[in-house]
Amino acid sequence: MILSERNLIEHIRKNVAASSVNGLIKGIGDDCSVFGKSTTDAWLVSTDMLVDGIHFNRKWHPPRLLGRKSIAVNLSDIAAMGGIPRFFLLSISLPPWLSSEWLFQWLDGVSAMLSEYDCVLIGGDTVTGSELNISVTVLGEQHPAGILYRTGAREGDIVYVSGPLGSSAAGLEILKKTDGDTSSSKNLWEILINAHLDPVPQVRLGQVLCASGCISAMQDISDGLATDLSHICKESGVRAVIYEQRLPSLPVLDEVCETLQLRKLDCLLRGGEDYQLVFCVRRGSEKDVEEYVKKSGDFVVHPVGTIEKGQGVFLEDGKGDRREITFQGYEHLV
């Protein structure tokens, strides 16, 4: 197709979508859209489409874990707004060659994940197609404390991430290099492979952060820190500076990057699908937030940067040199 996905989305945002109608609180441009009769009692909605061979590889993705991940991806969008996930709709296009065993295992994974997050399936569609395609829609309630958008970051804010970065990207590289046969790879590497195959959405932490009352902007890290933070910067009209030496990662990442000849910094900044949260805290509230999340669920969050005037995302290395890393390689409508 001649048209880039970015141009298409711009066209849709300008010509098809609308943002200011009765009952619509937030349209396209955040992790979820927000609608409802009042701004204290609103619903969040988000949708994702997963295509066989593009978003997952059946060769190494066990169907049960793919079922879990199909739900996790959307849970993460609700987490990014601090919301409470409630209902799912699930449409699936099934090729005739797909075994019913694969399908039942996939459904087991879907079912387990729904139950772990107190969600229920309330609708969907099953169709026949030549390509396996999974479309998931989630509905969530807003947190009583409010809704966290991408738009509230201000100069002086501190940028945090909720956990180690690059794990899923490194896990995917291990799977690619071994063509899914990870029996000979080291046991320690499993944590990275699992981060890719069975990611954990930060639903509870998102709610705790929302309840803290100290978060100015938030979103999930699905496309890599550089890209996802650039959305916050664009929507808030600010610049973010990330300090290279503060980026958290699992200890095993160094070894894997060395063995597989991956650039660790690429994993940390551009690696997608970690489903951690990136959020901004007003300067002066850092201690309050860190203590609140510790107390509320033994969560540890990591300050990695600051918000400045300007635009774009910049990386500062150990010597104080900066370069722009604004990256928007992976695109979604919401």
Added chain:
Amino acid sequence: MILSERNLIEHIRKNVAASSVNGLIKGIGDDCSVFGKSTTDAWLVSTDMLVDGIHFNRKWHPPRLLGRKSIAVNLSDIAAMGGIPRFFLLSISLPPWLSSEWLFQWLDGVSAMLSEYDCVLIGGDTVTGSELNISVTVLGEQHPAGILYRTGAREGDIVYVSGPLGSSAAGLEILKKTDGDTSSSKNLWEILINAHLDPVPQVRLGQVLCASGCISAMQDISDGLATDLSHICKESGVRAVIYEQRLPSLPVLDEVCETLQLRKLDCLLRGGEDYQLVFCVRRGSEKDVEEYVKKSGDFVVHPVGTIEKGQGVFLEDGKGDRREITFQGYEHLV
């Protein structure tokens, strides 16, 4: 796939879906699911997946009309509950060979239909795939007068349909027989072709029927009268008897059926995608309903049958002979 779609849906209904949780008013098993904090202020949601070559044929379906129909299909689900459509989410898997011209025309159709029904696009996803796949989710508000389910039909009720049947099925047959080159077919046939390519969802009539306060059960006719009425019968625990000679159709249908050697009765009973409404009226309220819909929008509705004790859908011919026509050939999750 060994598994039938029906078995899959049964498995999902039993093992994955739930119906009685806080905030869920109606789960899987109607045209829409219904959720909300109160039963007077609820939201309706429905989703459909359309696959290239299965649900539409690009050869004869102009992209602009397919865009309109992509929205119409979901509008009809809201119409079936008497609701007010508000928001859409739209995910699309785009094959690399698809032209941007096709896509922009499709989007024009989407946009026009949204605007005609006072709806807005609030989210979605765009991905790359090898097969064109369109997933549409609609959110609507309940009508202040209530929500019309499939479950309320009772013995003695009169069964109505909202307009001519079999038009879309006959239109599709014309397109198939001419391989989309309808230039030589008669002008009068266009109304059938249009019924297939650009169907009109009965949103306004659905709301009027809801407001009438006399409707015991309703659903849209997407899979043919026999199948769709059997859903009402199953959910309500009743039998429906349809009188063959009362089934409404466009005058041109006879000529087309004769020319193309189609069985007219098959078109009327099993032809899908008319997107008319089938609904039940308490005995004694027929006149009230007919006058109310006439007054409210010059609508004409057609009594075609009655509800009895028992189960299944039966057809009674001109001689008073009956045969069962319960048909469930086309299947959807909701």
